[in-house]
């Protein structure tokens with residue numbers, strides 16, 4: 001064979017090879033031994049992203065088995081599970097609403113009442129206050145600005161101020177009455193006035209062992225408007241003169257009132273046979289002023305004056321108790 005013939009033979013063989021390769025590619029003939037060029041994908045799922053897809057040119061020729069129930073089952077293919085978003089739900093932040101500041105309501109405490117009994121202190125002296133008159137007995141009656149003023153009202157007001165002052169100092173205080181409630185029936189008289197001085201004396205005597213001293217509160221009157229100022233009275237007995245402890249108590253009261261009010265003239269005092277003072281205890285009856293004196297009357301009805309006066313009396317009582325009452 002000539003060289004030219006050899007040359008054309010080679011060219012022809014190359015051409016035939018190219019043609020054969022082209023035909024094979026066209027017919028999609030697999031030279032790797034597989035059934036065909038593409039591996040079957042599960043029915044209804046030919047997505048290239050399916051994990052069961054196998055590279056067509058993989059060298060692993062082991063038979064591929066499917067375990068998907070879709071392929072083995074004959075029943076109705078499972079429907080796709082409901083799509084559940086794996087993205088966490090966007091939670092719209094709930095705006096925090098301004099909580100209005102709550103107004104702190106202070107604890108309400110019961111206001112101290114005048115009639116509230118202070119707990120009894122066995123280590124403190126006990127003072128008995130007798131507000132003169134009361135109930136059906138108004139005592140002396142004065143006129144102020146066209147209105148009647150009862151002595152019993154003023155007596156009770158001063159007595160309550162005195163009670164308050166003494167209790168603040170730590171003393172026990174008892175009243176023969178509070179102006180509202182009458183004592184028990186045994187202390188009442190069938191004659192008018194029902195709760196008279198004799199009945200109060202009985203009331204005090206029944207409590208004598210627990211009382212250290214007695215103060216009876218009154219206001220004075222006279223036939224003319226001239227007399228003014230306080231008068232203090234203690235009991236006089238025919239055989240003993242007067243009770244020395246009552247006298248000492250009275251002088252303490254006089255000193256205290258003189259100091260508090262700067263009196264140029266000391267309140268006078270006298271010894272009288274006053275039933276309410278017949279109790280054997282240190283006892284003083286106060287006539288705080290004259291209802292018949294215009295100047296005294298204006299003071300006697302004034303709450304500020306009543307408070308000052310009661311405080312002075314309380315300090316006189318305290319001076320006496322510190323010196324003479326042992327507990």
Ligand SMILES: [Zn+2]
Pocket residue numbers: 132133139140151218219
């Ligand atoms: Zn009186």
